Amino acid sequence: MRFDIPNLPEGTDALRANVRAFLAGYDWGPAVRARSWMGFDRGFSRELGKRGWIGMVWPKEYGGHERSGLERTVVLEELLAQGAPVGAHWIGDRQSGPLILRLGTEEQKRRILPGIAAGELAFCIGLSEPDSGSDLASLRTKAERTNEGWKINGRKIWTTFAHLSDYMIALVRTSPAPEGGSRHAGLSQFLVDLRTPGITIRPIKDMLGEESFNEVTFDDVLLPADALLGREGAGWEQATAELAFERSGPDRVLSSFPALSAGIDAVGPEAAVPIGRLVARLNTLRGMSLSVAGMLEQGQSPAREAALVKDVGNSFEQHLPEAIRALLEPEDTPPALRALLHDLVQLSPTFSLRGGTREILRGIIARELGLR
Amino acid sequence: MSEIGDAITGQIDRLLNDGNGPTRLRRLEAGEWLAETWTALEEQGLTLALVPEDAGGVGLSWADAVAIWQVLGRHGAPVPVAEAMLANALLASPVEGVLTLGASDAPFGRFAAHAVTEAGVRPVTGHTPGLNLAREPRDALRLGASLTAGGPSPRAMRLGLALLRAAQMAGAARHALNLAVEWANTRKQFGRPIGKFQAIQQSLALVAGEVAALESAVGIAARAVDARGLLDAGFEIACAKIIAGEAAELAASRVHQVFAAIGITEEHELHHFTRRLWSWRDEGGSERAWAAEIGAEAISRGGAALWADITSRDVRTA
Ligand SMILES: Cc1cc2nc3c(=O)[nH]c(=O)nc-3n(C[C@H](O)[C@H](O)[C@H](O)COP(=O)(O)OP(=O)(O)OC[C@H]3O[C@@H](n4cnc5c(N)ncnc54)[C@H](O)[C@@H]3O)c2cc1C
Numbered sequence: 001m002r003f004d005i006p007n008l009p010e011g012t013d014a015l016r017a018n019v020r021a022f023l024a025g026y027d028w029g030p031a032v033r034a035r036s037w038m039g040f041d042r043g044f045s046r047e048l049g050k051r052g053w054i055g056m057v058w059p060k061e062y063g064g065h066e067r068s069g070l071e072r073t074v075v076l077e078e079l080l081a082q083g084a085p086v087g088a089h090w091i092g093d094r095q096s097g098p099l100i101l102r103l104g105t106e107e108q109k110r111r112i113l114p115g116i117a118a119g120e121l122a123f124c125i126g127l128s129e130p131d132s133g134s135d136l137a138s139l140r141t142k143a144e145r146t147n148e149g150w151k152i153n154g155r156k157i158w159t160t161f162a163h164l165s166d167y168m169i170a171l172v173r174t175s176p177a178p179e180g181g182s183r184h185a186g187l188s189q190f191l192v193d194l195r196t197p198g199i200t201i202r203p204i205k206d207m208l209g210e211e212s213f214n215e216v217t218f219d220d221v222l223l224p225a226d227a228l229l230g231r232e233g234a235g236w237e238q239a240t241a242e243l244a245f246e247r248s249g250p251d252r253v254l255s256s257f258p259a260l261s262a263g264i265d266a267v268g269p270e271a272a273v274p275i276g277r278l279v280a281r282l283n284t285l286r287g288m289s290l291s292v293a294g295m296l297e298q299g300q301s302p303a304r305e306a307a308l309v310k311d312v313g314n315s316f317e318q319h320l321p322e323a324i325r326a327l328l329e330p331e332d333t334p335p336a337l338r339a340l341l342h343d344l345v346q347l348s349p350t351f352s353l354r355g356g357t358r359e360i361l362r363g364i365i366a367r368e369l370g371l372r
Numbered sequence: 373m374s375e376i377g378d379a380i381t382g383q384i385d386r387l388l389n390d391g392n393g394p395t396r397l398r399r400l401e402a403g404e405w406l407a408e409t410w411t412a413l414e415e416q417g418l419t420l421a422l423v424p425e426d427a428g429g430v431g432l433s434w435a436d437a438v439a440i441w442q443v444l445g446r447h448g449a450p451v452p453v454a455e456a457m458l459a460n461a462l463l464a465s466p467v468e469g470v471l472t473l474g475a476s477d478a479p480f481g482r483f484a485a486h487a488v489t490e491a492g493v494r495p496v497t498g499h500t501p502g503l504n505l506a507r508e509p510r511d512a513l514r515l516g517a518s519l520t521a522g523g524p525s526p527r528a529m530r531l532g533l534a535l536l537r538a539a540q541m542a543g544a545a546r547h548a549l550n551l552a553v554e555w556a557n558t559r560k561q562f563g564r565p566i567g568k569f570q571a572i573q574q575s576l577a578l579v580a581g582e583v584a585a586l587e588s589a590v591g592i593a594a595r596a597v598d599a600r601g602l603l604d605a606g607f608e609i610a611c612a613k614i615i616a617g618e619a620a621e622l623a624a625s626r627v628h629q630v631f632a633a634i635g636i637t638e639e640h641e642l643h644h645f646t647r648r649l650w651s652w653r654d655e656g657g658s659e660r661a662w663a664a665e666i667g668a669e670a671i672s673r674g675g676a677a678l679w680a681d682i683t684s685r686d687v688r689t690a
Pocket of ligand 1: 159
């Protein structure tokens, strides 16, 4: 594995400045900044959509803007560095949209992509189930063929923003795993309109007392034939490719960045050494994340590189609020920073869970090393 | 990396991959000068690698240089050819033969004909021997009058040495990790290779992440030096040396854990690399010193400037 830093295209300086100037008009409090891409704000997503900062790399005919992947990365970096509430379009822009663009039918692309790019359509990811977390291939939600299409039964869980979203891309079983064969066979992906009868979405309160993820029950849910996304039976390969998008971005390094910028203003000169270490790690991991973006831009599929960067990135973003906290007595911590740290400390356990746990990622790295 | 840099890097790797690596390091640590290794590497043009072509050098970039230094690090850097390469890069006109940097703790100083100091190129006339914890020569030198009108600034030498050591540490850490993976796939306990145990896999995966981060940090720093020169790449070099120091602790402790008792024996090659990691992290500025520098800068500029500052340092190469 090599992590070469790409050249950011010439125009990105101006683009960065534009996004920065736009964001300077917002003054989010600590609660928003701590959540960033876990914060759902359709109004803000629409504003970004108007400016062409969602679906940036997609073809214009589907509402995209035909910008480069590195230009998109620059926009993402700026949004995350400010802790902007980008959750309403994040999943659609990051993985659902690209998946539809790659595998969807012409009709699906025309129906869905312009809405995501406008910040109008929100997506959620239907992978995990009550008995299938890390061992995703054991999932049991199933789709059976009907005369008109498909009938889905089963249950998804931990589905972030299902209660606020328009669509889910669900991975379900469409035929039994072959006897003695791979459990990865017989899975398919569906584009599910969440208004379809038979779908029950029950928000699950998290330890912050908030509702961000859900249990989604499918009870004889009838879907039209064209709800199938991609190829029947190819769901595992498709979902794995989707994970490469999910794991590769700056959102795996910068989730808690606002704690560093705010922390720097609260500490004294005696904190130079620990701050310097954090800054060094930030700069390095940000470079690695850019490097993965560069590989994607060149048409490579850096799934293992993305897993490695996510792992080192998650550890950094998880450690960051603790590191800042260690430099300040609570009573000397400015109230806004204290609120930010309170939220980040509670959110940070999720960083090494969502999108594949630390152990699963390290398993991927170990295989790459030749250990499995 | 350039094509010629690539070719030289491959050539050095082949040259040092002659099966005598551990023997060489043992001889060096017993006080021997590895004349044949020095000559072989000098013949590759390494000492003049960073000198511009019009000054009689090879004209490699710093990106090429750190790739070479990483290869040298993977082989334990048995002769001070990286130091000579750096020293010549800092001089107006290059010097032939064995060169060292500075007058105190001079790497391989006892074997050097000349030392490059702030005053210029000075002949080595005597030394008081010293060793770092890897038992590499780090000598206090007695020097004759300068043969040149001035030399590089202490800042440039410190930056160059920090980058050099960070790059070598990336190589040494990569090699230690490779050794550990190989061992984990070979050593059997409870009826299977220990690499089949998840505890071992997870531990080495963590090392792999750190080593990749270090390699990236070194690459970022070299890119900055190529774009802006050593003196204006202080931030990136500091980052690389900080990550190097942090990676050294993690990598050394984890790979030793995987090898257990055999890994700490004199006979095993592992310690040559872990002891170099522990030595090199202290040279060219410790991670603490560099963190103090960039941390103080970040604090004085203020939190709002941090992100803008990092992104403003992005480099575009030709
Ligand atoms: C905030 C948040 C948002 C999420 N959003 C979504 C979403 O939108 N859509 C969705 O589908 N899912 C979502 N998830 C679910 C997430 O993908 C799972 O939590 C994750 O895959 C782990 O599954 P699990 O929670 O069932 O844990 P388990 O798989 O039961 O794991 C429990 C522990 O065992 C470890 N473990 C499991 N298998 C192994 C193994 N083979 N070797 C070593 N250790 C192992 C795990 O690493 C973990 O530490 C979200 C999770 C969180 C926390």
